[in-house]
Amino acid sequence: MMVSLLAAVIWGIAACILVTINCSTYSNFSSSSLIELRQSERRLESHGLSRQTSTTHNNTNAEGQGQRALFPKLSGFSDPKSTNSRTTPPIDRTDVSLDPNQTKAPDSVMAKYSLYKVLLTIPAFRRELYLLYYHPIKDEFHVYINEQKDGWVAALKNRIYQIMPMLAYALRNHFPDRFNGESDFILLASSGDEPKLDCSCFDKVTRSQHPICRNEDFAPILQFGAVFQDGEILPSLVTMPLWHHLPCLRQWQQTNTICETYKKRTLAAGVVGGEEAIKSRVGGVSIAAPPLEQVWDSLIPQVIWRGSDFGFIWCIHPLLRLIDFETDIAKRISLSQCRNNARGILQCLLQLWEILTPRWRAVFWTLQAELDADEANKTANSKGLSPVLPWIDAKFTVKTRVHGKPTDVKKIDRYTPYEDYGLKVAARGFMTLSELSHYKYQFDIGGGGGTTFSGTIEKLAMPGVLFHHITSTKDYYHDDLVPWMHYIPVEEGLSDLREMYEWAVANTEQSMRISEAGSQYVRSWANPKVIEQIYNKYFVESLRRVVNAYQSSGEDVGEIMKERKWTLIAKGSGKDLRLMYTKDTD
Numbered sequence: 001m002m003v004s005l006l007a008a009v010i011w012g013i014a015a016c017i018l019v020t021i022n023c024s025t026y027s028n029f030s031s032s033s034l035i036e037l038r039q040s041e042r043r044l045e046s047h048g049l050s051r052q053t054s055t056t057h058n059n060t061n062a063e064g065q066g067q068r069a070l071f072p073k074l075s076g077f078s079d080p081k082s083t084n085s086r087t088t089p090p091i092d093r094t095d096v097s098l099d100p101n102q103t104k105a106p107d108s109v110m111a112k113y114s115l116y117k118v119l120l121t122i123p124a125f126r127r128e129l130y131l132l133y134y135h136p137i138k139d140e141f142h143v144y145i146n147e148q149k150d151g152w153v154a155a156l157k158n159r160i161y162q163i164m165p166m167l168a169y170a171l172r173n174h175f176p177d178r179f180n181g182e183s184d185f186i187l188l189a190s191s192g193d194e195p196k197l198d199c200s201c202f203d204k205v206t207r208s209q210h211p212i213c214r215n216e217d218f219a220p221i222l223q224f225g226a227v228f229q230d231g232e233i234l235p236s237l238v239t240m241p242l243w244h245h246l247p248c249l250r251q252w253q254q255t256n257t258i259c260e261t262y263k264k265r266t267l268a269a270g271v272v273g274g275e276e277a278i279k280s281r282v283g284g285v286s287i288a289a290p291p292l293e294q295v296w297d298s299l300i301p302q303v304i305w306r307g308s309d310f311g312f313i314w315c316i317h318p319l320l321r322l323i324d325f326e327t328d329i330a331k332r333i334s335l336s337q338c339r340n341n342a343r344g345i346l347q348c349l350l351q352l353w354e355i356l357t358p359r360w361r362a363v364f365w366t367l368q369a370e371l372d373a374d375e376a377n378k379t380a381n382s383k384g385l386s387p388v389l390p391w392i393d394a395k396f397t398v399k400t401r402v403h404g405k406p407t408d409v410k411k412i413d414r415y416t417p418y419e420d421y422g423l424k425v426a427a428r429g430f431m432t433l434s435e436l437s438h439y440k441y442q443f444d445i446g447g448g449g450g451t452t453f454s455g456t457i458e459k460l461a462m463p464g465v466l467f468h469h470i471t472s473t474k475d476y477y478h479d480d481l482v483p484w485m486h487y488i489p490v491e492e493g494l495s496d497l498r499e500m501y502e503w504a505v506a507n508t509e510q511s512m513r514i515s516e517a518g519s520q521y522v523r524s525w526a527n528p529k530v531i532e533q534i535y536n537k538y539f540v541e542s543l544r545r546v547v548n549a550y551q552s553s554g555e556d557v558g559e560i561m562k563e564r565k566w567t568l569i570a571k572g573s574g575k576d577l578r579l580m581y582t583k584d585t586d
Contacts, residue, residue, distance in 0.1 A: 110220060110549040111236070115557065117219040118186050121236070122146075122564075123212045124201055128192040129221070130160060131566065132167055133557045134185035141168040143570040143579060144561045159191040160569070161581075162246045163224055167543070168574030170253065174540055175547055179574075183552045189222040191243050193449025194473050195234055199315035202233055220546050226451040226473035238546065239476045241538050244454065249539060252531050254577065262525045292516050295463050296508070299440035303467065303501055305362055305394040306431045309414070312357040313450045316472050320357045325417040328352055342371060342421045358469065359445050361494045362394035367423050391501055394443065396426040437462040441504060443490070443497075446471040460486065461522035465515040467500055476538050486518040 122129065131144040143164045150156055167189065172179050179185070190196065200206050201213035218236040224243040228234060241249055248259035312320050323329070329348045332338045338348040349356070349364050356364065369390035376388040396415065415426040436442070442459035444452040444466065450473030457477075459466050468487035483489040488500050488511075504511045524530045558568070572579035 110545045112549050112551050113219040113236075114551045115186060115553040115555055115560070117217055118188060119560075120214070121188060121218040121221065124198050124215070124218070125149075125190070126196045126198055128156070128159075128190055128196045130164070130189050130191070131561065132164060132187050132189060133561075134171070134179055135558065136181050136184050139179075139181045139573065140571050141171070141574045141579065142558065142568055144566040145569055146565070147567045148565060156191075159224070159243050162243050163189055163191055164570060165572075165574075165577050165579050166246055166250050166253065167222075168572065168579060169577040170539060170543055171547070172574035174543065178547055184554070184557060185547070185550055185552070186219075186557060187222060187546055187550070188219055189224065189240075191224045193447070193451075193453070194226045194313060195221065195223055195228070195237060197234060197315065199318070202315045204232070207233075220549065222542065222546070226449045226475055229472050229474055238542050239538065240542060241476050241534070242453070249531070249535050250577070252528075252535050253539075256528070256532075258526055258528060258531060262531070292463055292512050292519075296440070296512055299464055300389075300438055301440045301505070302389060303392040303394065303441040303443050303497070304436060304439035304464075305359075305392075305443040305445055306397045306427060306436070307359060307445060307452070307455070308447065309359065309396045309426075310357075310447045312359070312446065312448065313472055314448075316450075319355055321355055323349070323352060323356065323360055325414065330417070342367075342423055345418065345421050345423055346371070358471075358492065358494050359394075359396070359447070362392065362443070362445055362497070363396065363425055365494075365497065366390065366392050366394045367425070370424070391498070393439075394445070395424060397430060398426045398428060433458060433462075437464070440464045441467060441501060443467045443469070445469050445494075446473070446492075449473060451475050457522055460518035463515060463519070465504055465511045466518055467497065467504075469494075477534075481518075481521065485514065486521055488514060 118131070122131075127146075127149040129146070133142045133144065134140075135142055141164075143160065145156075145160070167187075171185070198210075198212060200210040201215065207213040207215070215233075215235055218234070220236045220238050221234070222238045222240045224240045224246075227237050227239045231237075248261055251257060251259045309322060311322065314320075329338070329345060332348045332351065333340050333344065337351065338344040346364065346368055349360075349367075353361070353364075369392050373388045373390045379385075380387055398415065418425040436459070439462075442462055442464045444455040444459050446452060446469050450471040452469070456466070456468065456475065460481075466487040467490045468481075468483070469492070470483075470489050471492045481487060488504060490497050490500055525534075561568075568582055570579040570581045
């Protein structure tokens with residue numbers, strides 16, 4: 001085993017050189033990153049299996065090209081085992097009361113920009129970048145998209161419908177002296193799960209050499225999805241609320257009222273929060289939330305996760321990919337690299353560990369935990385002992401919601417081969433928020449954009465404590481949350497997930513206080529003062545910085561965008577929060 005680890009280190013260094021990937025991002029093996037792998041290998045060895053082939057065979061990347069896959073320590077977070085660098089859970093921090101009035105506005109200074117910088121910025125994006133132009137002569141706002149990159153798909157249209165009318169309305173109503181028909185204005189907005197920047201612009205070395213990635217010359221981009229933790233990737237990025245949070249902020253913008261999503265309700269409806277944070281497990285009757293200590297012991301003591309089998313920030317972690325049973329597992333079995341049984345499948349997955357997404361890694365821990373529990377329960381049953389529960393239950397969901405209704409996922413066949421070996425990679429049903437809320441240890445594993453979109457807020461509000469996946473990206477409210485106060489942090493590669501679970505089990509009182517602080521944060525969104533702070537901080541003040549930074553060039557922006565084959569899709573005054581979509585087609 002140690003020979004394989006040494007070989008992996010050598011491979012990691014060589015691959016960083018060969019593929020010119022920043023080795024600080026794709027670092028080699030460390031003792032902390034391998035603790036769980038070693039435990040897994042010991043379990044396999046106890047069954048006569050090993051992982052020795054994992055460093056001697058090439059894997060196939062997402063493009064099908066033979067390239068050695070690294071085992072990346074997915075981000076440069078501190079070693080969780082190091083007493084010098086580790087952030088230990090501060091006991092007193094969980095006792096700090098939340099003050100909804102304490103919010104800091106973004107930095108007021110922003111570099112000046114003009115049409116010239118806007119045109120320099122556009123080529124750096126692969127897709128999902130839009131332009132909002134204020135036409136002073138017509139006293140209208142115009143919206144342009146690059147149809148050659150984005151097309152006019154339903155998902156894109158939905159995001160634009162949420163973002164652009166609210167932007168136009170806010171500019172018109174919060175800055176009436178600026179938008180009075182005298183001077184033009186341009187801003188760029190992005191709605192990707194993460195900014196859809198050209199992959200060449202992510203790495204520091206290639207970024208400095210690529211002509212489209214000179215980000216010191218970029219105009220500001222309002223990002224209505226996750227943003228990068230590393231501000232050097234795109235310094236001009238302006239963090240905005242997630243686009244699907246805009247309807248509630250829009251209601252506040254227009255009426256100064258709180259939307260139903262944040263009000264008192266049961267777990268089955270919308271984002272969980274408000275005063276009713278518990279749904280009775282008896283008869284499904286909604287009840288007022290009792291004190292957490294009365295509920296904690298009744299919660300199922302497992303790490304729980306359900307979600308889609310999706311990629312993971314591909315431009316930052318291009319070697320990570322989804323797993324195909326036939327090409328990745330069955331082929332290895334046919335070559336006698338893994339045994340043809342359930343433990344052999346785990347052996348195959350360990351050989352693929354370097355390319356597994358965080359979600360697949362969590363599923364692996366589950367498969368292993370379930371096999372271990374099954375074996376332990378054989379002994380427990382014979383001795384009349386209580387059954388052993390797997391410590392984690394993370395599975396892909398083979399049902400998803402379409403327009404609010406559970407719908408079968410067509411890719412279910414991708415998981416059936418595992419079931420032939422008794423391994424349940426995917427759950428056979430959609431788990432509601434009410435069902436999830438019965439578990440003690442919640443987990444939000446990042447997806448394509450690196451975050452969970454809405455999962456963090458939903459799970460913070462549940463009675464269980466949240467294990468929050470710290471990734472290379474973050475949502476707009478992330479910096480308002482404090483690790484070990486509102487959540488228990490988990491490293492991007494999940495190397496410390498088991499350790500965090502064991503800490504939570506051993507520290508019940510602190511786990512409950514962290515859970516309560518997280519729930520209180522979400523419940524505070526039902527406070528008008530908090531919503532006002534969120535709207536002003538993340539919407540109005542961000543727009544104010546951009547408005548103050550723009551310098552008019554006096555050119556006909558419409559003609560310039562037409563020459564660049566950008567399409568005018570909407571226009572309107574912005575006074576009534578409506579834009580007329582000129583390409584309103586299915």
